[in-house]
Amino acid sequence: MSESNRAPSVDAGAWQATPKREWVQRAVLIAAVGFSFFIGLGGVPLFDKDEGAFCEATREMVTSGNYLMPYMNGAPRYDKPILIYWLQAAGVKAFGLNEFAVRFPSAAAAAAWALATYLFVRRVLGADTAFLTTFLLVTALQVTIIAKAAIADAVLNCFIAMTMFDFYSYLESGHRRFYYRAMVAMALGTLTKGPVAIMIPLASTLIFCLVQRDGKRWARTFADWRGILLFLVIAAPWYVAAIIDQGRPILEAWVLKQTLTRLNRPLEGHSGGFLYYVPVVLAGLMPYTTLLFKAAANLRTDLKSPLVRYMLIWFAFVFVFFSFSGTKLPHYVIYGYTGLFIVLAIQIQRLRHDFWLALPSIAMLALLLLVPHALPLISARIKDGFARIVISESVDKFDFHYLVPLLLALIAVSGLALFRRIPRTAKIAVLGLVMTGIVNFHILPLAGQITQVPIKEAALLAKQRGYDVHLWKLNMPSFYFYREKIMPKNLDPEPRDVVLTKATLLRNCPDAEVIYEKNGIVMARLQSTACLTEGTEK
Helix, strand or coil: CCHHHCCCCCCCCCCCCCHHHHHHHHHHHHHHHHHHHHCCCCCCCCCCCHHHHHHHHHHHHHHHCCCCCCEECCEECCCCCCHHHHHHHHHHHHHCCCHHHHHHHHHHHHHHHHHHHHHHHHHHHCHHHHHHHHHHHHHCHHHHHHCCCCCCHHHHHHHHHHHHHHHHHHHHHCCHHHHHHHHHHHHHHHHHHCCHHHHHHHHHHHHHHHHCCCHHHHHHHHCCHHHHHHHHHHHHHHHHHHHHHHCHHHHHHHHHHHHHHHHHCCCCCCCCCCCCHHHHHHHHCCCCHHHHHHHHHCHHHHCCCHHHHHHHHHHHHHHHHHHHCCCCCHHHHHHHHHHHHHHHHHHHHHCCCHHHHHHHHHHHHHHHHHHHHHHHHHHHHCCCHHHHHHHHHHHHHCCHHHHHHHHHHHHHHHHHHHCCCCCHHHHHHHHHHHHHHHHHHHHHHHHHHHHCHHHHHHHHHHHHHCCCEEECCCCCCHHHHHHCCCCCECCCCCCCCEEEEEHHHHCCCCCCEEEEEECCEEEEECCCCHHHHHCCCC
16 A cells, blocks of 8 residues: 555644654553553452453362363353453462452453554554554543453454454555464454454455455455464364363354354343444543544545555444344444544544543543432432442442542643643643543442442351352352352252342341341341242332
8 A cells, every 4th residue: 555545644743753752652651551451450349240250260260270161150151262261360370369360361461452553553654643542542431441351352352453453464565474463363362252353354354355446355365274274273272172072062052142142132131222332432432532523524534545444444344243233232342442543543633622622521520520419319210129229328439539539630631621732642641541540540449339349248258257158139250259169049048048139139038137238238147038939129
């Protein structure tokens, strides 16, 4: 591709790409990665049910020594392939059984994702655009959350990004090393989360080649038997071993449940309409949502660049595909974010007023400040009794200590929009770090205190006293992780058994001996089980 066909780079104002400035940019990025991905990594309990399920399966893997097939609460877990469990197991071996250990692989993968993005964009668009693209990625709301989540998605995102970057580099240059590197990354992605790591790169590059009127090149690329062999050598052995070990059940789970059923209808209640991902993207790109509208306004001009076309096809395919999918989760759309961040970085110096850059953050902080006033109104309209208990017992947490950091952040963000002498790139840096700090060190810890601390505290108490606990109509796998023992799940308890459940389900059990109770979660010893058949959640 000729130089004239490439996307426009960014005029970064005071951050001109001299060697000294480039080192400053890199230092800022390293600090942002540490601030966004690593600091406080183990400071919040595991969130159920995804983090709890992954980490309990890893704990059982390390305890049993069976590194071929993950088990969760004693039963085979066919939901995801093996690589994420191996990585988390390595974290547990290195750092012990704790939140930091099981989240470290995600944070490390997110850091590698950021590095791959920086190196690719620096090569094709220069250091200034590379800095801005990577900074946007590292500090965006949805990325900073997923990078600290002990699930497979940060690792998958890393491998998808590497695959897509190398496929573009191969299509641009024709050098086979890029193609082989892409196949390696795609194989590792397949070991992380299955066919999605193949589908996104192959479909996106096919659409791109068709748009470029060069479909034959795509066909020739993926007909290379050496690349296919390299992919199979890396990805196939574990799948073959798992099938030999588990037989027909694992094939049925992979083909029927995890592929066909997931596409056709919602699994585990994860549903949504066709426009589900519109608000997800608008919120997930915070605090840079304004740049999305600017990119839309400049779409016709930017699409003249093959690079921008490639990146937008990548994002658009992910967005549309998962919009049609029956099962929807917010983090699915992240698989296409990397290319979108490159396009957003190009828009930064096109904004006319800095106020528009700060507006999404101002709106978000204002909404968070209104939460204490909204909670009583929300509680009055909620029919679910458990939710009402959680809200009523959490109101006192939204006090002076909750409001002050938000007010200070609002003042800082508003001030950025007013001071014109501050370079826009510096404003981006401050804006990103302020909002990342609010999310990582204020909102997420508060959410953990409300929803997950009761589960962790109950599990640690059960471990201390040696209780075998029935999780009664409550799906909180992090309890098993903290209890460090497989527990009966949703089995009918007997008199004198200890149960962990919602307070509303024990309403008709006045003789139950309450061992622990907090935020609507109760651990109690039953005197009789007859009350459980009569209990309701209202």
